[in-house]
Amino acid sequence: MFGIVGILVIFVMVFGGYMLAGGKLGVILKALPFEMIMIGGAAVGSFLLANDLATVKHTLKDLGKVFKGPKWKPGDYRDLLCLLFELVRIAKVNPVGLEEHIENPEESSVFSRYPKIQHDHDAIELICDTLRAASMNYDDPNQVEEVLDKRVEKAQHHALHSSHALQSMADALPALGIVAAVLGVIKTMGSIDQPPEILGKMIGGALVGTFLGVFLAYGIVGPFATRVKAVVEEDGHFYNLIREVLIANLHNHPANMCIEVGRQNTPHHVRPSFTDLEEAIRALKQEAA
Template sequence: MFLIIGGIVVMASVLGGFVMVGGQIMALWHLNEVIVICGSALGAYMIATPPKVMKAAFRAPLGLLKGPKYRRQEYVDLLKLIYEVLMKMRREGMMAVEADVDNPEESAVFQKYPKVMADHHMLDFITDCLRLMVGSNMNPHELESLLEYELETHHHEALEPAHSVQKVADALPGFGIVAAVLGIINTMSVVGSAPPSEIGLKVASALVGTFLGILIAYGYVGPLATAMETRANEDAKAFEVVKMALVASVRGYAPTVAIEFARKLLFSDVRPTFADLEADLKAAKG
């Protein structure tokens, strides 16, 4: 919602200020300038960006409109899932969760949390980590190091769309200058044969190119890239929470303590209180 509101505020502020000094809004609309700036920016983006990253970048605005993937309740469900798995391992042994890990879709534990099941990246991360715990003799330091490498790779991949869009924002003022230069070239070609009024209109049209390039870059594409980066950082927190809980368990801490370690990593706006989470864990245990 704020994505749309912010875009409207930017446009209303720019156009409102222009109109207040007597400007005509249609004087800012030149389709040829839009084609030069946006078309060349899109072409350069296609040259520089792998198809996988490009598809993710085009899907990102829709994801921003939907809101974050993990809110307070989703984090509670995630912690409850990890808690139940750790409790089962503590009561019945490490091998007791082998069937759950191999077939989470058929697991009675995993089926209780459909929102976590719907996140395939998270599900794969959890099951892969549990396989390492069940099928290997890795010590806590080795497991933590391996998971940190995996999270670093995952986070780098998640940030690629935002970084690619930011590069477009950095280039847009330059494409605005290209459009302006083309307009000046067109203006100079008619100097001496066209009346001053026509030359003035052509110069104004050329300056609109610089205006549009700067406005699109700093008013829309740059902030969009920042929002995408922020969302990627927020989504990465869920993976860090899982890593902390599992590593704490391997170090020998009780499931309740391991989950508390994970809770401490959450941002304040999505972190459940100790008492609320304890009540949820007791309900899951019951």
């Protein structure tokens, strides 16, 4: 919602201010299609040249995050803590019984209580692989912790590829706008024998290229890259929560303590209250009994 509002504000303020100052949109609109072909086409071409197919698909998919916002909501963090509590408790009470859940999470009665998490491939793999590694009786839990840290870091780095690609495009757009403007000046110089009023319109059309490159870079593509990065980093807190709880479990803390460690390391705006989480866990205990 805020993404749409932001785009509307940008266009209204920029073009509204231009018109209030006495500017005429006719010059811009006449040159816009040709300038957009040159600048937009060159930007898309350079984007395809600089990135592989996987990054291109990833970036197109992530554009929706500008308008949808983070995937994980406050209620999802509470559900994740409840899920991890159940798994950690099973791991401590009945390690053999844990295998049926981590080896086949699609059919697990525990994971099925949290369908949104169950359908997230990255979260499920992170949880199951870490619990599986912890069950192998590592002499040093720090070994598992190190692997987990590297995995979370690598996943975050990969998730940020799309924002980096968009930012690279934003950085190139002003220069591409200058290229289009120079071509417009070349066209104008080829008609130097025309009357001043015609030359003025041609020069104005050429300058649209510079305007369009800067406008797209700092008004559209740059903010898109920043927003995608912010959403990816926000969703990263969800996977960091998994890390915190499972690391606490590696050090043999009680299940309740593991969950509290994770809760306190969750950002405040998505952190479930102690009371709400306690009630949810109490309900799980009663259901298990």
